[in-house]
Amino acid sequence: MSVELRRYIGEVPDFPKQGVRFRDITPLLRHPEALAASIELLAGLVERPSAVVAIESRGFIFGAGLALHWNVPFVPARKFGKLPGKTVREVYSLEYGEDSLEIHADALAPGDDVVIVDDLLATGGTARATVRLVERLGARVASLLFVIELTGLGGRERLAGREVHALMELPA
Amino acid sequence: MSVELRRYIGEVPDFPKQGVRFRDITPLLRHPEALAASIELLAGLVERPSAVVAIESRGFIFGAGLALHWNVPFVPARKFGKLPGKTVREVYSLEYGEDSLEIHADALAPGDDVVIVDDLLATGGTARATVRLVERLGARVASLLFVIELTGLGGRERLAGREVHALMELPA
Numbered sequence: 001m002s003v004e005l006r007r008y009i010g011e012v013p014d015f016p017k018q019g020v021r022f023r024d025i026t027p028l029l030r031h032p033e034a035l036a037a038s039i040e041l042l043a044g045l046v047e048r049p050s051a052v053v054a055i056e057s058r059g060f061i062f063g064a065g066l067a068l069h070w071n072v073p074f075v076p077a078r079k080f081g082k083l084p085g086k087t088v089r090e091v092y093s094l095e096y097g098e099d100s101l102e103i104h105a106d107a108l109a110p111g112d113d114v115v116i117v118d119d120l121l122a123t124g125g126t127a128r129a130t131v132r133l134v135e136r137l138g139a140r141v142a143s144l145l146f147v148i149e150l151t152g153l154g155g156r157e158r159l160a161g162r163e164v165h166a167l168m169e170l171p172a
Numbered sequence: 173m174s175v176e177l178r179r180y181i182g183e184v185p186d187f188p189k190q191g192v193r194f195r196d197i198t199p200l201l202r203h204p205e206a207l208a209a210s211i212e213l214l215a216g217l218v219e220r221p222s223a224v225v226a227i228e229s230r231g232f233i234f235g236a237g238l239a240l241h242w243n244v245p246f247v248p249a250r251k252f253g254k255l256p257g258k259t260v261r262e263v264y265s266l267e268y269g270e271d272s273l274e275i276h277a278d279a280l281a282p283g284d285d286v287v288i289v290d291d292l293l294a295t296g297g298t299a300r301a302t303v304r305l306v307e308r309l310g311a312r313v314a315s316l317l318f319v320i321e322l323t324g325l326g327g328r329e330r331l332a333g334r335e336v337h338a339l340m341e342l343p344a
Contacts, residue, residue, distance in 0.1 A: 010256070010257070012256035012257065015256040016253065016256075022256045024256050024257065026247075026248065026255070026257070026276055026279070029239075029245070029246040029247070029248065030223075030245040030246065030247065030279065031245070032239060032240070032242075032243045032244055032245060032246070033243075035236075035239065035240065035246060036240055036243070039240065051202075054233075056229050057228050057229030057232055057250075058232070058248075060229055060230070060232040060233050060236070061226075061232050061233075061235075061236040061246065061248075062236075063233075064207075064232070064233040064234075064236040064237050065236050065237070065240055067201075067204060067207065068204070068207065068208060068211065068237055068240070070204075071204045071205075071208070072204055073201065073202040073203070073204060074201040074202065074204070074207060074233065075198075075201070075202065076198065076201065076230075076233075078229075081188065083198070084182070084184035084187040084188075084194045084196050085182070085184065085196065085198070104198055107198070107202065
């Protein structure tokens, strides 16, 4: 099945900059049977969690599908400054400089067993920041789910000790 | 039912700045029965379209639910520079300065009957830009769906002539 889904992933050379081979999920989103299959397959990889934490913004698409599928809370991990309540925040490195993610401080609690969702695992910086956010609230990260894992960028290593699943592995 | 859903909308004074009463949908997202009801109710307001166009980034959450519900394509309208393919772009005004949205040029075509989805209608600037994007590709905007309509900001007027639905109206 994962081989099937690969057909819906576009490849755009030199985006967003020279030398990067961008993986484009919009063909998958445009094929409802492929989007529905992605949600089903991701949901089948793990136990039903107590909440889904979805990473802004493409993670929101798959995270919403999974939260509705499992009938569990949807918790957004957002870029700094977007969430109106009291938050916890984690900084992560980009190639040049840094950025940060936040979740609401009351969004999770000890006893929560969380699945973190994003479309793509590359270097793992945002995913690792999200793991830290969840754990700072006393919740447990049961697993991390991705549609695509780009290999050779150290993402899985950066999430060492975590349960990580992706529907497909592609070379970076 | 819309009266019920209001209980899941938070109100945060002076966010993101002094004098603004921010409507927070994260309590709704955290209650799966409320999120599922929102999708059901939105879907019940209109005919099944040929595609859902969802506005980044909170619109992705409800747009994904609707695209899965209807089993139709999900087309993201994204901030400038995020989409890797050939795009069309529309600029819209902010209180200070301007911003722009894009969709992929091959995402829609004449004959498409589109529903545009976002969480909140305020001044209508981003929604109107999205209407223009859809129409520049020759598709028709069947309707615009919002969870919340803030009244008194001219949003509905700015979308004059369009079919606009919201699950609840709240004073700005």
